[in-house]
Each structure stands twice: as structure tokens, then as C-alpha cells.
Amino acid sequence: MKDTVSPERPYHHGDLRRALQAAAGDLLEQVGPAALTLREIARKAGVSHAAAYRHFADKEALLAQLAEAGFRELLEESRRAVASSRAGPLGRLEASGRAYVAFGARRPHLLQLMFGAAIGDWSRHPGLVAASGDLAALLAGIVREGQASGAIRAGAIGDLTLTAWSLVHGLALLAAGRRIPGATVDEAFVRQAARRATRLLIEGLRRR
């Protein structure tokens, strides 16, 4: 009996690229960025190592693609959260902060990859710079709108935005690493901590 099954799955060009990205995303959450190899990703996608290299020059190129997709995903989730918030700018800021922390709790390795040292030189990955900038612009836009409506105190938008970003970023990473002394870091804990932390910051941001 002749075995007609190819060792490689017959992918179209764009499909293979997507399949490799999906395999890499799954593996990333299982083993973290350090242990990820292009060989293992190719195996998971059911293609040869050489085929993987036709789509990504090296592991960093694939990680950068994953990180960029992560920023886009986080941006979409933040936009949805902001759009569904009926409160004013302070409520929208809280909604975006909670979406951020929830994203980090669900995809801890991806969030670490998006900001970590596994991707050395961002200037090689303009898509990543752009996606990260879009996320910053979303937050800055809410702060600007809040200042215009009088809900948020005066101050440089960049400073206020960085403070809000730092808070949710730090909470997301502390929760992602399950490194909060004395706490059982489960989904409910993360949700409540995000609500409390963002509200406390919002007290600081509120116009007196």
C-alpha cells in the first residue's frame, strides 16, 4: 500500500504563516518565550523546520509577530471595554485598565513577551512599534478627553497616561507571575484587584 500522506501538511502560503503563528502562540503560553524554538513550533504546525524558515527569518522575527498581534488584540479588547462603558472618561479609563489586567491574567507569557527582553531591537520591527504606539494613543486619548470635559486634573497627558499604564501593567505582571505575597491569585482576585487599583488611581486623577 502506497503511503500518499505527505510529511508536511499542504498549506497555502498565508495559511502556513497563520498556522505557525497559532502554534507559536499556544507553545508560548505553555513553555514561555525562552524555551520556545522554531523547530518545536514547526513540529506543532505539522511542517518542516525549513518551511518555517521560509516564513520567519529567525525565532525573534516570529516572536515580534506574536508580540505585534498581542498588542492588536489588547487594543481591540481595550476598545471594546471602553465602548461598552457608559460612565464618563474616568469610567472609560477604569474599563480599559480592567481589560488590560484581564488580558495579562489570561495571556501572561504573551504580555511579558510584548514588553520583555526576548525581542531585543524594536527598530527591526516597525509593526510592533506602531501597534504599541496605538495602544498608548488609546489611553492618552481617554486622558485628553477627560481633561477637556473637566473630569481629569490638569497635567501633561504623557505623565498621566504613563502613570495609568504603569499601574495596570504592574498589576497584570504581578498577577501573571502569581507573585503577590499572601494572596491566592485566581480570576476573582485579579478582577477585584483591578477594580480597586484603578479606582484608587482615578481618585488621584480626578479634578479637585
Add this chain to the structure above:
Amino acid sequence: MKDTVSPERPYHHGDLRRALQAAAGDLLEQVGPAALTLREIARKAGVSHAAAYRHFADKEALLAQLAEAGFRELLEESRRAVASSRAGPLGRLEASGRAYVAFGARRPHLLQLMFGAAIGDWSRHPGLVAASGDLAALLAGIVREGQASGAIRAGAIGDLTLTAWSLVHGLALLAAGRRIPGATVDEAFVRQAARRATRLLIEGLRRR
């Protein structure tokens, strides 16, 4: 001519352990935790691979030791900053926050190691759990003192502490990764950002 130089430096037991830790700490900031190997650390300390294994069961054991030393160092720096602050509890909270961000800016890979996934199972490293708990206790103590003196609003100490911790942790990591869109992240930027962010949070923490 007989070569009497031993390939291994003649270390005393405790000295070798310290030399390996020092070599690992230097390499960590150069290459990050993923690229760190016990072999490379041994080479840098001038001893054999086997000698390194006599002191550390594996790379994770050495990383855990580094992370614990990192927590102790951060704790000492925070204590000094708090002790030299002449302001009340809010000033001490700000001082500890600024010390935290400065530590992360100076030792970015160490801070990431202390909270990251490179050390998988903390229960294997009780010294690490204790050191991290001491740092949390320092912050919680300032919050408690602030509530007792009426400077800080009512609320669960754990929540208020986690919020303050999240803020400085996030800022330190965003600064460490040089991943702040539109900003040139140098020492002056980090110092100013830390001051502004902690003051904004303190407005939120202040008792009304």
C-alpha cells in the same frame, strides 16, 4: 618549564559560592536569564562546570539565589530611602516607590528575574518567598502607619499596598524594557516619571 597554574582558581567553599553568584549577577544583566548557562557562569568565575554544580543543583537554584539576593538588596535600598525621608507616611511611601523604580532601572534583568517565569516553582525556594514577603511587609507597614496617623484613607491594607506596588512595579518594568512610546527613557526621565506617578497615586491614597 612546568606549568603549576591550576585551571581552577583556589576558592574556599563560601568564597566560590559568592564568586559564582557575582559572576551570575554580572552575566544576568548582560544577556538576560534565558541565555544564562551554569557553564558560562562557571567560566566567568574561573572554575570548572563540575565545581559550579557542587554549589548549585541546577541553573534554577542559582537564579533563585540571585532573585533572593535581589529582594534583599531592594529591601535594603527601600529601607534606606524610607529612613532618610523626613516627610510623613505619604512621603515615605513616595520614597520607597522611587527607590523601587530606580532599582529596576539599574538592574532591569534582575527585577524581571525576581518576578518572572524563569524560576518556576517558588515553593522549592523558601528564602525567596521570605524575602519577597519582607518587601511586601515594608510597604504594608507604611500604609498601616499612614492609616493610623490619619494621612491615608481607610481601606484594606492589602489592597492599598498592592495598588502602590503595582504602580511602581509597572513603571519600573516599562522603563526597564525601554518600551514607553514617544519617550527617551534615560535616568532623568525615570526619576521624574517615578516622582510624578507616585505623587499622583498618593493623591488617590490621601484621606479626604
